[in-house]
Amino acid sequence: MIVVRKLEEYRWSEYRDLRLEALNKESIAFSSSYDEEKNLSEEEWRRRTKNLLFALSEDKLIGMIGYIRENKIKTKHVATIFGFYVTLEYRCQEVGTRLIDSLFEQIEKSKDIVKVKLTVIPEQKAAIKLYQNCGFKIVGQLRKELCVEGTFYDELIMEKLL
Numbered sequence: 001m002i003v004v005r006k007l008e009e010y011r012w013s014e015y016r017d018l019r020l021e022a023l024n025k026e027s028i029a030f031s032s033s034y035d036e037e038k039n040l041s042e043e044e045w046r047r048r049t050k051n052l053l054f055a056l057s058e059d060k061l062i063g064m065i066g067y068i069r070e071n072k073i074k075t076k077h078v079a080t081i082f083g084f085y086v087t088l089e090y091r092c093q094e095v096g097t098r099l100i101d102s103l104f105e106q107i108e109k110s111k112d113i114v115k116v117k118l119t120v121i122p123e124q125k126a127a128i129k130l131y132q133n134c135g136f137k138i139v140g141q142l143r144k145e146l147c148v149e150g151t152f153y154d155e156l157i158m159e160k161l162l
């Protein structure tokens with residue numbers, strides 16, 4: 001059975017392993033890099049673990065997603081989604097959809113959030129499809145926003161008004 005929930009902080013090393021797997025296997029999908037994160041401190045991994053939602057199958061981590069809120073007075077109504085990943089063998093089984101639905105349940109509890117945004121590279125077709133299924137619209141394209149091993153990639157800006 002697959003469940004979506006927060007993870008106990010003491011399981012931080014399982015999150016670390018999933019995050020490093022994501023950065024390693026899907027290097028173009030994330031603006032952070034494996035090499036930048038592989039030596040982060042336990043304290044940092046523990047801090048991050050508390051801020052994410054996870055999908056678990058038989059208690060094993062198989063996916064994750066998070067959001068951050070802007071902290072400035074003029075932009076605190078905006079949330080940004082980050083770190084969305086489902087491990088390869090569980091893809092196309094609606095794990096990603098369940099993660100994002102649960103994230104929206106959390107976001108909607110904060111009545112003052114009125115917009116959710118994210119960036120995604122055009123090559124990540126599954127992610128774009130899933131975001132569109134959830135009501136996100138493409139509102140712009142940043143040219144050559146990422147450089148991964150010498151290749152430049154654009155990023156699409158997507159947003160959803162609540």
Ligand SMILES: CC(C)(COP(=O)(O)OP(=O)(O)OC[C@H]1O[C@@H](n2cnc3c(N)ncnc32)[C@H](O)[C@@H]1OP(=O)(O)O)[C@@H](O)C(=O)NCCC(=O)NCCS
Nearest residue numbers: 029085086091092093094095096097120124125126127129
């Ligand atoms: C994006 C991701 C989390 C989706 O996880 P998932 O569990 O497979 O998601 P779901 O099964 O809920 O939905 C996937 C959707 O993409 C569609 N899809 C899968 N492969 C596709 C492709 N190559 N082209 C277009 N659509 C595709 C599926 O048909 C499904 O849409 P549907 O429900 O309308 O049929 C997963 O693909 C992933 O980890 N990708 C790599 C990391 C990434 O891109 N993260 C996002 C960074 S912004």
